[in-house]
Amino acid sequence: MIRTFVTIIIYTALSINTCSAVIFTDTLQTGDELRHKVVIEQAPDSSDVSMHSKMHFWRAAGETVGFNLGLWAFDRYVQKGHFAYISWNTIKDNFRHGFEWDNDHLGTNMFAHPYNGSLFFNAGRSNGFNFWQSGLFAAAGSSIWEMFMECERPSTNDIIATPVGGMAIGEVLYRTSDLVLNDRSTGAQRAGREIAGFLISPMRGINRLITGEAWRVRPTTGREFGIPPITVDVSVGARMISLQEYDEGSRAGAAAAIMVEYGDRYASRTRRPFDYFTFLLEFNAIRTQPLLSRVEIVGRLLSREIAETPKYNVAIGMYQHFDYFDSDSIKVRDWDNKLMPCVVPYKLGTPASAGAGLTARIRPNRIWSADGYIHLNGVFLAGILSDYYRYYNRNYNWASGVSMKLGLFWQLNNGKLSVSLTDQLYKLYTWGNNDFSYDILQTPDGKHANVRGDNSDATFNHFNATVNYRFWKNLYISGSVDYYSRTTNYHDMNISIGGTIVSYPIIHSKQFGTHIMLTCKF
Numbered sequence: 082m083i084r085t086f087v088t089i090i091i092y093t094a095l096s097i098n099t100c101s102a103v104i105f106t107d108t109l110q111t112g113d114e115l116r117h118k119v120v121i122e123q124a125p126d127s128s129d130v131s132m133h134s135k136m137h138f139w140r141a142a143g144e145t146v147g148f149n150l151g152l153w154a155f156d157r158y159v160q161k162g163h164f165a166y167i168s169w170n171t172i173k174d175n176f177r178h179g180f181e182w183d184n185d186h187l188g189t190n191m192f193a194h195p196y197n198g199s200l201f202f203n204a205g206r207s208n209g210f211n212f213w214q215s216g217l218f219a220a221a222g223s224s225i226w227e228m229f230m231e232c233e234r235p236s237t238n239d240i241i242a243t244p245v246g247g248m249a250i251g252e253v254l255y256r257t258s259d260l261v262l263n264d265r266s267t268g269a270q271r272a273g274r275e276i277a278g279f280l281i282s283p284m285r286g287i288n289r290l291i292t293g294e295a296w297r298v299r300p301t302t303g304r305e306f307g308i309p310p311i312t313v314d315v316s317v318g319a320r321m322i323s324l325q326e327y328d329e330g331s332r333a334g335a336a337a338a339i340m341v342e343y344g345d346r347y348a349s350r351t352r353r354p355f356d357y358f359t360f361l362l363e364f365n366a367i368r369t370q371p372l373l374s375r376v377e378i379v380g381r382l383l384s385r386e387i388a389e390t391p392k393y394n395v396a397i398g399m400y401q402h403f404d405y406f407d408s409d410s411i412k413v414r415d416w417d418n419k420l421m422p423c424v425v426p427y428k429l430g431t432p433a434s435a436g437a438g439l440t441a442r443i444r445p446n447r448i449w450s451a452d453g454y455i456h457l458n459g460v461f462l463a464g465i466l467s468d469y470y471r472y473y474n475r476n477y478n479w480a481s482g483v484s485m486k487l488g489l490f491w492q493l494n495n496g497k498l499s500v501s502l503t504d505q506l507y508k509l510y511t512w513g514n515n516d517f518s519y520d521i522l523q524t525p526d527g528k529h530a531n532v533r534g535d536n537s538d539a540t541f542n543h544f545n546a547t548v549n550y551r552f553w554k555n556l557y558i559s560g561s562v563d564y565y566s567r568t569t570n571y572h573d574m575n576i577s578i579g580g581t582i583v584s585y586p587i588i589h590s591k592q593f594g595t596h597i598m599l600t601c602k603f
Contacts, residue, residue: 198244201221202255252354253378257341262302312343313339316339333367347389348396362375428477460481460482463481467569508540510538549600564594
């Protein structure tokens with residue numbers, strides 16, 4: 082999956098249109114004057130829009146069911162996973178028993194399952210259905226898997242995270258594949274585009290093979306959305322992290338980040354989901370840390386510009402959010418003591434989150450400009466680190482709550498120097514069990530747990546400050562600091578820590594990080 086997302090950036094930045102050049106716009110009315118665009122913007126051809134509007138229900142339904150059957154066959158006959166040994170009895174038991182909370186890894190539940198949901202989503206999307214209609218295919222595909230294709234009980238969290246998170250990831254991948262594909266191209270370039278498009282959106286690639294579009298040369302590009310404004314930032318460098326609790330110390334290593342901004346953030350009025358979105362990936366090459374440390378998607382569902390002049394813009398809208406933050410211990414430890422708090426500073430996933438947002442821009446002159454945003458969201462499903470719950474592969478609680486995101490971006494001298502300040506605050510309440518017993522933490526093997534998590538509430542905050550300086554053409558040197566903090570209040574709990582009984586513990590965890598990066602703004 083990580084390879085797929087890297088492919089997105091390579092082909093978006095380098096091969097959307099070989100006849101186009103990187104451009105730099107300085108138009109006050111757009112609100113995007115300091116964005117480096119990958120290619121020249123192009124409106125979609127009406128014949129291409131009409132072609133992509135033709136719905137093929139049975140083909141989409143067949144691909145949804147077929148993907149489930151193919152994945153089950155792989156799990157059953159290749160991986161020989163215990164959960165894939167299904168029968169009519171297991172299917173009847175799933176319907177009789179109903180849904181419960183599962184205990185898979187955070188990455189599995191919060192990233193891998195939504196990615197699978199994106200495949201169901203794109204079975205509909207690449208067969209002519211719109212964003213909301215394709216979401217029904219994601220929900221249907223997830224339901225079929227949960228009820229029929231596993232001998233484990235159906236999962237409450239999966240039936241939410243898979244389709245909702247899949248809609249966000251799926252639309253990003255669908256629109257990115259739309260940029261890469263070009264039906265006017267031929268030869269090696271055409272082959273490369275088709276392969277890249279298949280990797281980015283496999284369901285769309287399958288449909289192009291079925292219909293013959295993969296090799297059919299047409300007078301138009303075949304792009305449903307044309308080419309909107311696109312900005313791609315690729316950064317490589319070094320990261321150092323430090324956690325003071327329990328004498329964890331510091332660790333450093335290589336890091337990389339990819340940021341994509343798609344569409345016009347100040348469109349006068351739009352009701353088409355994800356005409357504007359941002360997409361962020363962060364990677365680590367640090368010992369003990371996960372390779373994929375952060376994924377963020379913010380997709381605009383609808384918006385309206387409420388103020389527009391040559392010097393400022395203000396817009397309001399509704400947005401869908403997908404967030405994933407992952408970390409691990411800094412020291413290599415003997416994990417026999419599974420109840421030590423703060424060793425892992427944070428883990429967070431919010432595959433189902435949406436809310437209102439306001440964006441604003443001011444440019445009083447050609448010397449400097451500033452952009453800002455504020456988002457207020459409801460978090461319908463989240464997973465957040467637990468210091469005490471350990472069962473199977475799970476060390477987090479299921480929760481719901483609210484979040485607030487703030488950002489301020491200041492640019493001087495046509496972007497030669499820029500500063501960004503962002504802050505994300507989450508307040509989450511665990512769906513705790515009153516009858517929860519911590520005995521399962523000590524002897525998990527052979528037991529079955531349907532546990533939503535600790536009875537607790539948690540506050541998670543991430544603050545970032547970044548300075549960029551352009552030293553040559555589109556190359557920048559970037560320095561940033563990150564501050565992650567988590568406070569979890571545990572209720573109705575007595576825990577033994579170092580032989581001392583602590584009632585209703587409150588755990589504080591703080592991680593400080595720095596980045597030095599070389600950034601190319603395409």
